[in-house]
Amino acid sequence: MTIRVIGFDADDTLWHNETIFHLSEQRFVELLAPHAPSADLAERLIETERRNLRLYGYGIKGFTLSMIETALTVAGPGLPSATVAEILAIGRAMLDHPVEPLPAVVETLAELGRRDLPLVLISKGDLLDQEQKVARSGLAERFAAIEIVSEKTPETYTRIFGRLGAADGEAVMVGNSVVSDVLPAIRAGHWGFHVPYALTWAHERAEIPAGLARHRRLESIREVPAAIDEIGGG
Ligand SMILES: [Mg+2]
DSSP, rough: BBOOOEEOOOTHHHHHOOOHHHHHHHHHHHTTTTTHHHHHHHHHHHHHHHHHHHHOOHHHHHHHHHHHHHHHHHHGGOOOOOHHHHHHHHHHHHHHHHHHHHBBHHHHHHHHTTTTOOOEEESSHHHHHHHHHHHHTTTTTGGGGEESOOOOOOOHHHHHHHHTTTTTTTTTEEESSSIIIHHHHHHSSEEEEEEOSSSGGGGGOOOOOTTOEEEEEEEEEEGGHHHHHTTTOO
């Protein structure tokens, strides 16, 4: 087996993302505490997000609208405009948050870059937001291609990896999400390397079915080059 392309997820694989959402959710819960119990608020926010995903897609702007919608639901017509302004400020702070690569990301991308293997960043979410994060991360030049997609399905991986010259089984997708990165890449006939992040978004939680041949679970992104060697890359 020859590996010809390596794909990387971005949020919670190359840089922190879920932690920022989690902290913002805590700020939201504190802000709305006078109107509803904390556990209720967190649960309602997740429900609202889930309902809105189809319309808003993934990203901070959709999350901000879902926070406002949840606030309106729990506080009713008495929702103070100052609270809405605070929610908008939470969203803006998220969009402005610095993008710091996770440990070992820079070194690992540099090491893989010395091999003759194109790297492709494949990220799901809001186009403008994701483009700005890629630019601010300082990692853009490490990638032969950057793909911002609205969903990660097996077809997404077949299309992107195919265009970069990888036939069946010749590409590896590295990411923190079993649902979005690992399983659809394996279903597309390629490899899925799971590098878990400390927190997983409620909508992305899933188990890996036992006995998947093209699956590897790595403790750190640092282990990617050796795992590529093991399956016969480069
Ligand atoms: Mg991710």
